Amino acid sequence: MPEASSLVRPEVLALAPYNSGLTIGEVLDRYAPARIAKLGSNESPLGPAPAVSELAALTTDLMRLYPDPQGRALCHAIGARFSISDEQVILGNGSEDLISVICRAILRPGDRVITPYPSFPLHEDYATVMGAIVQRVPVGPGFAMDVDGICAALQKPARLLIFSNPMNPVGTALPVAELERLIAAAPRDVLIVIDEAYAEYMSAPGSITAIDLLRKVDRPWVVLRTFSKAYGLAGLRLGFGLVDSLEFAQILSRVRTPFNANAVAQAAALAALADDSHLAQVVGLARTECHRIDVFLREQGFQTAPSAANFIFFDCQRPAVDFAEELLRRGVIVKPWKQAGFERFVRVTAGSRNDSDQFMAAVAEIGAATS
Numbered sequence: 001m002p003e004a005s006s007l008v009r010p011e012v013l014a015l016a017p018y019n020s021g022l023t024i025g026e027v028l029d030r031y032a033p034a035r036i037a038k039l040g041s042n043e044s045p046l047g048p049a050p051a052v053s054e055l056a057a058l059t060t061d062l063m064r065l066y067p068d069p070q071g072r073a074l075c076h077a078i079g080a081r082f083s084i085s086d087e088q089v090i091l092g093n094g095s096e097d098l099i100s101v102i103c104r105a106i107l108r109p110g111d112r113v114i115t116p117y118p119s120f121p122l123h124e125d126y127a128t129v130m131g132a133i134v135q136r137v138p139v140g141p142g143f144a145m146d147v148d149g150i151c152a153a154l155q156k157p158a159r160l161l162i163f164s165n166p167m168n169p170v171g172t173a174l175p176v177a178e179l180e181r182l183i184a185a186a187p188r189d190v191l192i193v194i195d196e197a198y199a200e201y202m203s204a205p206g207s208i209t210a211i212d213l214l215r216k217v218d219r220p221w222v223v224l225r226t227f228s229k230a231y232g233l234a235g236l237r238l239g240f241g242l243v244d245s246l247e248f249a250q251i252l253s254r255v256r257t258p259f260n261a262n263a264v265a266q267a268a269a270l271a272a273l274a275d276d277s278h279l280a281q282v283v284g285l286a287r288t289e290c291h292r293i294d295v296f297l298r299e300q301g302f303q304t305a306p307s308a309a310n311f312i313f314f315d316c317q318r319p320a321v322d323f324a325e326e327l328l329r330r331g332v333i334v335k336p337w338k339q340a341g342f343e344r345f346v347r348v349t350a351g352s353r354n355d356s357d358q359f360m361a362a363v364a365e366i367g368a369a370t371s
């Protein structure tokens with residue numbers, strides 16, 4: 001289609017394809033390993049709460065009928081969980097859908113968007129598609145978000161400050177005082193979006209969700225959460241946003257597609273939200289396996305970033321794509337980072353104990369780099 005390049009907006013042509021990695025089927029086809037450890041996408045090894053699987057019997061009607069476009073039952077449960085009005089909750093087809101909704105609702109061509117770097121690529125891509133200019137603020141020593149750098153970037157007019165906390169891909173979490181400083185530094189005409197996809201895993205003393213800070217300030221903000229990570233429902237696609245006000249939530253709702261949260265996912269999320277002991281088990285396993293992987297990698301001489309999430313980001317001391325390919329041969333799927341300046345970094349998910357063992361055995365076999 002030779003016309004495509006003239007038809008399509010230049011912002012879209014400039015996008016890099018999403019780095020989603022290989023599926024289990026693709027790895028089987030290519031290398032036929034005896035066992036596959038899928039550690040590239042931060043999925044939960046334990047899957048969803050048992051009550052979710054028991055829902056399977058209900059799904060015929062759930063599939064036949066349109067979902068509740070407001071997702072009232074689920075928004076009510078989420079509202080109760082976070083002590084926020086049901087009407088300040090919006091649902092998305094994954095939280096990535098909501099990132100796109102927010103960008104479509106607020107960004108004009110030429111607007112500045114501030115985000116840390118290395119970044120979650122979708123935080124940049126949807127802004128880029130809208131014609132906004134993304135300003136990246138590189139992480140500082142120890143892979144911590146550069147709060148001073150972001151505060152400096154906020155001195156010039158901007159429309160959106162967006163970041164994940166804990167931060168994907170590096171895994172670091174902001175101390176409360178730093179989070180407070182960032183919130184205070186953002187002028188009221190800048191929307192603050194904090195993507196808390198990994199908040200359930202935060203267990204360090206002093207770590208806090210931004211919701212508790214933002215609810216006290218009178219300014220526009222959105223906190224994004226997802227059922228894809230600790231709740232083990234990545235395949236069903238359900239994310240949600242907590243929004244500063246009813247008015248802004250309604251505006252965002254006008255921009256989304258009316259049935260963006262499917263009925264099966266809504267029912268599953270409701271069941272998943274009710275099982276705190278399963279969640280505690282998922283988080284406990286992730287902390288244990290993260291720690292094991294981190295200690296191992298450091299013993300092998302690799303530099304790792306301190307993680308408050310369910311993954312470890314580390315310098316593999318050679319092109320990450322090559323290292324990841326060696327792991328694939330051994331049935332281990334990880335994510336080689338591809339953003340400029342971080343092409344030697346790999347992100348590995350903390351999966352099951354067996355997954356970690358397989359990963360560590362493979363790394364030991366490949367050996368530390370000499371370069």
Ligand SMILES: *Cc1c(COP(=O)(O)O)cnc(C)c1O
Pocket residue numbers: 042093094095096097120164168195197225226227228229234237238239
């Ligand atoms: C995994 C992840 C998400 C979750 O996306 P969903 O669309 O909800 O599956 C969102 N933000 C970040 C930073 C993530 O790592």
